[in-house]
Amino acid sequence: xxxxxxxxxxxxxxxxxxxxxxxxxxxxxxIDDIVKESGMSKGAIYWYYKSKKExxxxxxxxxxxxxxxxxxxxxxxxxxxxxxxxxxxxxxxAQYESDTVVFKALLEFWSLAGRDEDxxxxxxxxxxxxxxxxxxxxxxxxxSGEFKDIDITATALSIMINIEGMIWFTLFDVNDLTPxxxxxxxxxxxxxxxxxxxx
Amino acid sequence: xxxxxxxxxxxxxxxxxxxxxxxxxxxxxxIDDIVKESGMSKGAIYWYYKSKKExxxxxxxxxxxxxxxxxxxxxxxxxxxxxxxxxxxxxxxAQYESDTVVFKALLEFWSLAGRDEDxxxxxxxxxxxxxxxxxxxxxxxxxSGEFKDIDITATALSIMINIEGMIWFTLFDVNDLTPxxxxxxxxxxxxxxxxxxxx
DNA sequence: TAAACTAGACCGACCAGTCGGTTTAGTTTA
DNA sequence: TAAACTAAACCGACTGGTCGGTCTAGTTTA
Numbered sequence: 001x002x003x004x005x006x007x008x009x010x011x012x013x014x015x016x017x018x019x020x021x022x023x024x025x026x027x028x029x030x031i032d033d034i035v036k037e038s039g040m041s042k043g044a045i046y047w048y049y050k051s052k053k054e055x056x057x058x059x060x061x062x063x064x065x066x067x068x069x070x071x072x073x074x075x076x077x078x079x080x081x082x083x084x085x086x087x088x089x090x091x092x093x094a095q096y097e098s099d100t101v102v103f104k105a106l107l108e109f110w111s112l113a114g115r116d117e118d119x120x121x122x123x124x125x126x127x128x129x130x131x132x133x134x135x136x137x138x139x140x141x142x143x144s145g146e147f148k149d150i151d152i153t154a155t156a157l158s159i160m161i162n163i164e165g166m167i168w169f170t171l172f173d174v175n176d177l178t179p180x181x182x183x184x185x186x187x188x189x190x191x192x193x194x195x196x197x198x199x
Numbered sequence: 200x201x202x203x204x205x206x207x208x209x210x211x212x213x214x215x216x217x218x219x220x221x222x223x224x225x226x227x228x229x230i231d232d233i234v235k236e237s238g239m240s241k242g243a244i245y246w247y248y249k250s251k252k253e254x255x256x257x258x259x260x261x262x263x264x265x266x267x268x269x270x271x272x273x274x275x276x277x278x279x280x281x282x283x284x285x286x287x288x289x290x291x292x293a294q295y296e297s298d299t300v301v302f303k304a305l306l307e308f309w310s311l312a313g314r315d316e317d318x319x320x321x322x323x324x325x326x327x328x329x330x331x332x333x334x335x336x337x338x339x340x341x342x343s344g345e346f347k348d349i350d351i352t353a354t355a356l357s358i359m360i361n362i363e364g365m366i367w368f369t370l371f372d373v374n375d376l377t378p379x380x381x382x383x384x385x386x387x388x389x390x391x392x393x394x395x396x397x398x
Numbered sequence: 399t400a401a402a403c404t405a406g407a408c409c410g411a412c413c414a415g416t417c418g419g420t421t422t423a424g425t426t427t428a
Numbered sequence: 429t430a431a432a433c434t435a436a437a438c439c440g441a442c443t444g445g446t447c448g449g450t451c452t453a454g455t456t457t458a
Contacts, residue, residue: 005457025314026226043405165356189389193391241414
C-alpha cells in the first residue's frame, strides 16, 4: 500500500478523533467512538497508532502542520507589519467561519497540557513558535518605524490570546456579537495602540 | 449539627474537589480522590452532594459567589471608569499571585461547558454577568466623556478574554514575562485605545 | 504473498453510586 | 440525672457496568 493511501487512512482516523474529541472530551472519548465515527475497525486503528494517546498527539501534529504552512507564508513576503497582522487575523476569521471544530479541540488540548507532560511539551513548542512568529511581525514594524516602542513579548501574547479567545464564541453567546466583528474591533484597537500617529 | 458546621464540611469537600479537578480534570477525577484529599469518607460526600456532578456544579457557585462580592464592590462606588478598570485588572493579578488553582479550574469548566448542558448554562450566566459588569464600566466612561465612542460589547469581551488569558501562564512559559507585566502592558494598551487625548 | 485490514470476543483494572451498619449530638422520659 | 431514644452524620465494602488494549481467525488489497 502506497504512502498516499496510508496518509488517507491516518487522516480518516484523525478526522474521526477530532469529532469525537470535541463531543466528549479526551478522557470520555472512547476508542470505540473513533471506530464508529471513522467507519474503520478497532484493529485498523491499532494498526496505525499504538494507543489512544498516540492518536491525539498525532492530531495535534496534523493541525499544526496544516496551519504552519499558511502562517509562515504570511510572514515570509516582506510587507508592512500592519498588513501582516491583518492577514493573520483574517486567516483565523476565515478558519473559524469555515469550521469551528478545531477551535473547540484547542480548548481540550489546553486542558490536557495542564495535566499531561506529553501534551504539555508538544503545545509549549507550538505556542513558542506561534509567539515567535507574532514577535517577528512586531519587531519588523518597530524597526521600520511603523510601530511605537511597545513591549513586544507582552503585546505578542495579548494578540495570541485575543485570537485564541475566539474559542469563546464556540461556547457562549454574546448578544449579537460575531467573531468577525470582534476580530475587526480588536484589530483596530491593537493597530491604534501600535502605530505611530501619521499626521 | 448547626449550619456553620455544615458549611464547613461542604467547603472541605469543595476545596478537595478543586485540587483534584486541576490535577486530573473532570472526567478523570475520582470520588475516591476527593475522599483522600478531603480526609472525609465517601459516605460523607454523598451525604452532602448527590453526585459527582453536583459537587462540581457547587464548586462553580462557591467561587462565583466569592468573586462577585468583590467585583460588584468595584463598580458600586462611582469613580473614573479608568480607575475602575484598573481595579478590575489589579484584582485578578492579586488573585493570580495568591493562588493560580482557580484559573486552572476555569479552563476545565470552559471545556465542560462545551459538552455538558448543565455546566454550559451555569457558565453562560456567570459570563453574561461578568460581561455586563465590564460593559457598565465602559458605558460609564463613554457617557462621562472619558472614553471614545468604541464598540462596547466587543471591547468588553476583549477585556474579559485578556483577563481570562492569564490562564496561559498556568500552562506555559513565555521567556521572562510575568502575569503582572502582561496585565500592566495590556492595561496601558487598552486605556490608550479607550481614552480621549487629554492634551 | 505480505501488508492491510475486519469483526468482535475477551481480560483485567477501574469506579460511581449504594446500602447496611455505626457513631455522635442532642432530646425526652421516669 | 441517668437511661432510653432519635435522627442526622458518617463509614467503607461491595456491585454492576465500563473501557483500553489484546488477540484470534479470517478477508481483501496491491
